[in-house]
Amino acid sequence: MFKNFVAAFIILIPAIILRADRQNMPNLREESNIYQKVYDAPLRLIDGEQARLHQMAGKKPLVLVLLFTRCTGVCYPYLGQLKKQFEQIRQVENEPFQVLAVSFDPRDTQEDMQAMAGAFSLQSDSLWQFAVTDSIEALTKSLGFTALWNEELQQFEHDAILIGLNQQAYITRKLIGFRSNAEIGQLLSSIHNVFSPTFRLPNPNMRFACFDYDPATGRNKPGIGLVIIALPAVLTLLLLFAIWLRTRNKSSNSFR
Amino acid sequence: METTRFNKITSLWIITVLVLFVVAITLGIIMRLNQSELITVSPITFYTDMTVHGLTMIGIWFVAGMAAVNFIMERYVKTSHGVNVFAYVMTVVGVLLLWASTFFGRFHAGWTFLYPLPFKVMWKSWATPTFYFSLAVLGVGWLVWCLSLVSSLLKKYSLKEVFAWQHFSKNPKTETPPFVLIAMISLVGIITCLLAAVILLVLTFAEYYSKGSFVNDALLMKNLTYFFGHTIANEMLYLGLAILYELFSEISGRPKWKTTWYVALAWNFTLIFILTAFFHHLYMDFVQPEGFQIIGQIASYSASLPAAGVTVFSVIVAVYRTKINWSLANLLFFLGVTGWVIGGIGAVIDATISNNFILHNTLWVPAHFHTYNALGNVLFSLAFFQWFSAKYGGGSQRWSKVVLWLLLIGGIGFLTAFYIGGADSIPRRYSSYPEVFATAKTLAAFGALFATVYLSGVLVFFVNISKRCLKILLQRS
Numbered sequence: 089m090f091k092n093f094v095a096a097f098i099i100l101i102p103a104i105i106l107r108a109d110r111q112n113m114p115n116l117r118e119e120s121n122i123y124q125k126v127y128d129a130p131l132r133l134i135d136g137e138q139a140r141l142h143q144m145a146g147k148k149p150l151v152l153v154l155l156f157t158r159c160t161g162v163c164y165p166y167l168g169q170l171k172k173q174f175e176q177i178r179q180v181e182n183e184p185f186q187v188l189a190v191s192f193d194p195r196d197t198q199e200d201m202q203a204m205a206g207a208f209s210l211q212s213d214s215l216w217q218f219a220v221t222d223s224i225e226a227l228t229k230s231l232g233f234t235a236l237w238n239e240e241l242q243q244f245e246h247d248a249i250l251i252g253l254n255q256q257a258y259i260t261r262k263l264i265g266f267r268s269n270a271e272i273g274q275l276l277s278s279i280h281n282v283f284s285p286t287f288r289l290p291n292p293n294m295r296f297a298c299f300d301y302d303p304a305t306g307r308n309k310p311g312i313g314l315v316i317i318a319l320p321a322v323l324t325l326l327l328l329f330a331i332w333l334r335t336r337n338k339s340s341n342s343f344r
Numbered sequence: 345m346e347t348t349r350f351n352k353i354t355s356l357w358i359i360t361v362l363v364l365f366v367v368a369i370t371l372g373i374i375m376r377l378n379q380s381e382l383i384t385v386s387p388i389t390f391y392t393d394m395t396v397h398g399l400t401m402i403g404i405w406f407v408a409g410m411a412a413v414n415f416i417m418e419r420y421v422k423t424s425h426g427v428n429v430f431a432y433v434m435t436v437v438g439v440l441l442l443w444a445s446t447f448f449g450r451f452h453a454g455w456t457f458l459y460p461l462p463f464k465v466m467w468k469s470w471a472t473p474t475f476y477f478s479l480a481v482l483g484v485g486w487l488v489w490c491l492s493l494v495s496s497l498l499k500k501y502s503l504k505e506v507f508a509w510q511h512f513s514k515n516p517k518t519e520t521p522p523f524v525l526i527a528m529i530s531l532v533g534i535i536t537c538l539l540a541a542v543i544l545l546v547l548t549f550a551e552y553y554s555k556g557s558f559v560n561d562a563l564l565m566k567n568l569t570y571f572f573g574h575t576i577a578n579e580m581l582y583l584g585l586a587i588l589y590e591l592f593s594e595i596s597g598r599p600k601w602k603t604t605w606y607v608a609l610a611w612n613f614t615l616i617f618i619l620t621a622f623f624h625h626l627y628m629d630f631v632q633p634e635g636f637q638i639i640g641q642i643a644s645y646s647a648s649l650p651a652a653g654v655t656v657f658s659v660i661v662a663v664y665r666t667k668i669n670w671s672l673a674n675l676l677f678f679l680g681v682t683g684w685v686i687g688g689i690g691a692v693i694d695a696t697i698s699n700n701f702i703l704h705n706t707l708w709v710p711a712h713f714h715t716y717n718a719l720g721n722v723l724f725s726l727a728f729f730q731w732f733s734a735k736y737g738g739g740s741q742r743w744s745k746v747v748l749w750l751l752l753i754g755g756i757g758f759l760t761a762f763y764i765g766g767a768d769s770i771p772r773r774y775s776s777y778p779e780v781f782a783t784a785k786t787l788a789a790f791g792a793l794f795a796t797v798y799l800s801g802v803l804v805f806f807v808n809i810s811k812r813c814l815k816i817l818l819q820r821s
């Protein structure tokens with residue numbers, strides 16, 4: 089019987105593995121490409137200078153913003169919001185850093201980006217730099233960033249994203265969407281290689297969380313996950329009891 | 345006939361464990377040589393070696409303890425030879441799958457395979473499921489083995505007897521042999537941590553196959569990982585202690601040890617505390633409830649004291665001013681207890697929350713767990729191998745002193761390099777050290793040199809033992 093069981097097991101395993109290989113991995117967008125080195129893209133800055141991304145990061149750690157000038161969606165409101173937030177943050181942040189806005193649209197020129205910066209009076213702000221690159225694909229791939237072209241709308245579908253790069257040009261943190269000053273502060277800590285606690289984003293598909301966040305009260309309540317930690321001990325007790333019952337019933341055949 | 349069958353399967357376990365031990369030590373030496381920059385391997389090879397080294401060591405010394413316990417248990421109850429063979433087959437299949445996922449698939453998430461690292465595929469995509477299937481195969485084999493042994497014990501002993509609870513009353517009518525008590529306590533702990541592994545694997549596979557519609561909680565996964573990992577690493581040591589309680593007095597020519605109320609109490613407490621000590625692995629996890637952290641520290645202190653106190657006391661009483669028939673086997677047992685205590689003190693220091701914030705990611709961690717393994721648990725199992733092969737394979741004790749000195753000098757030197765590194769805040773799990781850690785490379789070279797001395801001792805031992813075990817294996821029933 090054991091031989092058959094083992095043989096069946098050995099035959100089944102490769103089949104299951106092959107099936108597993110075809111499955112998609114879960115999408116952890118903010119966690120993708122973290123601690124990977126970003127592609128050293130050649131940049132054309134709006135002041136006419138040319139630079140490479142690693143060179144810029146080496147001077148000051150970078151907060152990278154990816155956008156495009158023909159955007160009718162999130163890019164302009166996002167840039168406006170970031171301008172306000174960084175004006176507040178720079179008052180309290182002591183460590184040097186630079187915000188670099190790079191276009192991922194091949195149609196964008198230095199002039200387009202200059203106009204975009206001008207719309208928010210950022211073209212002469214020392215905290216900000218705007219640039220275009222000829223290596224969009226290599227750069228976005230190394231950042232784990234995807235922009236899908238929508239032919240009907242003539243627009244890119246993309247995330248509003250901030251990416252932290254430390255002086256060695258490693259990706260230290262990503263923030264997708266409009267985020268609080270505190271979270272941007274944590275991103276700044278990460279680009280200065282300061283430990284900052286990170287949390288995975290709330291995910292509706294997370295079934296057995298140790299804590300459940302209640303948005304109404306802003307507090308965490310103990311979740312089913314905490315009970316699961318105790319489950320092995322409970323199962324062992326039940327198993328022991330079951331074995332004991334089974335053996336007790338057969339006690340007449342025991343050794344004694 | 346039955347005895348011969350158990351002798352054969354035990355011999356097979358011994359040979360297999362020793363072969364894998366030599367491979368795993370060699371991988372460890374390669375890692376230390378790379379850290380010293382005397383050789384160069386790629387970071388991926390380093391972490392692949394680290395993954396295989398860690399899992400192989402945990403696995404082989406667990407099965408070594410189980411094989412020894414199964415063999416000795418035959419003195420008290422009838423156990424299943426078929427399940428023993430089944431566990432062997434599953435172990436071999438599991439190891440082959442593990443090697444396939446690591447050496448060919450380049451899976452290198454470390455032996456703790458902390459979620460969600462295995463999902464961040466930086467290796468062949470098939471390597472992640474293969475790695476998890478290797479764990480599933482090993483887990484099924486070992487769980488069935490443990491349940492079978494527990495079932496065998498409960499056929500003869502009642503629940504009260506098997507946990508030695510009758511010893512809490514005056515003049516107990518029956519005596520539970522210390523071996524039976526400790527084996528049962530260890531097996532229950534092992535079953536619990538293997539069930540934690542089962543839950544962990546089920547949750548992992550659920551996420552893997554769900555295409556993102558099911559996501560796990562990282563905190564839950566880490567708790568379950570260490571529930572399994574920490575507990576099995578401790579329980580395998582207790583399996584070695586069960587053998588020590590049975591054989592040390594016998595080999596030394598002393599009266600057999602008996603279970604008393606304090607022995608029973610100590611081991612029952614150990615079972616409770618050991619199942620909650622794993623929380624000390626999550627001190628760095630700021631989201632872990634503070635109460636769990638406190639339980640982790642208290643349980644770590646409490647788990648080590650009863651078993652260690654009673655065992656050390658028993659061993660000292662047994663040898664102090666008494667005539668002992670010293671041989672390689674009981675010397676290995678004796679030195680194993682010493683190594684276990686020293687490693688245990690290192691562990692308790694690290695399990696103290698305030699210390700852990702300094703020591704957690706340093707070489708102190710491998711220092712303490714290598715102490716109670718390389719100079720503790722491993723010596724318990726080698727003692728059993730020596731006793732078993734000499735008793736059933738015959739032959740004279742050759743090279744005993746050489747083996748002992750090589751293991752001791754190699755072990756102490758290799759561990760000293762780890763401890764000094766830990767005290768000097770040299771980080772663990774670095775494939776190569778930046779210049780800022782001035783002593784790290786020298787210490788790594790020092791560690792590799794002494795680990796090679798230790799390996800030489802193991803090789804001499806292996807040659808002697810394997811000859812006898814092969815003789816047992818090839819005996820006609």
